[in-house]
Amino acid sequence: MPVDSPAPFRCTDRVRWADVDLVGIMRFSAVTRFLEMAEQELLRAAGLPYAFIFDAPDVWMPRRHLSVDYLAPARIDDLLHMVMWVSRLGDSSLTLTMELRQDDGRVVATVTMVVVCVSVEGFTKRPLPRIVRDSLAPFVCSDDEARRAP
Numbered sequence: 001m002p003v004d005s006p007a008p009f010r011c012t013d014r015v016r017w018a019d020v021d022l023v024g025i026m027r028f029s030a031v032t033r034f035l036e037m038a039e040q041e042l043l044r045a046a047g048l049p050y051a052f053i054f055d056a057p058d059v060w061m062p063r064r065h066l067s068v069d070y071l072a073p074a075r076i077d078d079l080l081h082m083v084m085w086v087s088r089l090g091d092s093s094l095t096l097t098m099e100l101r102q103d104d105g106r107v108v109a110t111v112t113m114v115v116v117c118v119s120v121e122g123f124t125k126r127p128l129p130r131i132v133r134d135s136l137a138p139f140v141c142s143d144d145e146a147r148r149a150p
Contacts, residue, residue: 008085008146009042009139015078026074031100031109032066038082038098039113046135058120059129064093065114074100074108085146086139092117092125094136097143
């Protein structure tokens with residue numbers, strides 16, 4: 001599939017009651033809920049729903065690394081925009097980057113997650129399947145390209 005202009009994936013969700021502490025500010029751990037939602041929706045948009053990945057008979061794609069920078073508070077009922085892109089597509093791993101943004105564009109948090117491809121038998125590194133590489137190609141952007149995208 002040719003890629004004319006890769007762009008980040010976007011989706012939205014609200015800060016929910018379960019996401020906040022006693023004063024109504026989003027807890028640090030709630031960012032992972034937004035990350036998982038954005039990842040699942042990105043994969044669905046790429047034609048790789050979780051069911052497809054879980055049914056793959058010979059590979060797993062566990063998370064290897066996660067880092068989060070918390071930059072601004074979000075409060076209960078805030079609408080947050082998840083902007084996610086593939087910032088690196090390696091031979092056996094991929095790096096997903098996400099910015100969690102307020103309506104006014106203020107960045108609440110930036111997240112980087114590395115996912116690796118391993119064999120089910122032996123849990124040893126293996127190349128990313130071609131279908132994963134091809135399906136995610138439209139979302140491969142540099143950080144600068146993703147942040148400049150409308």
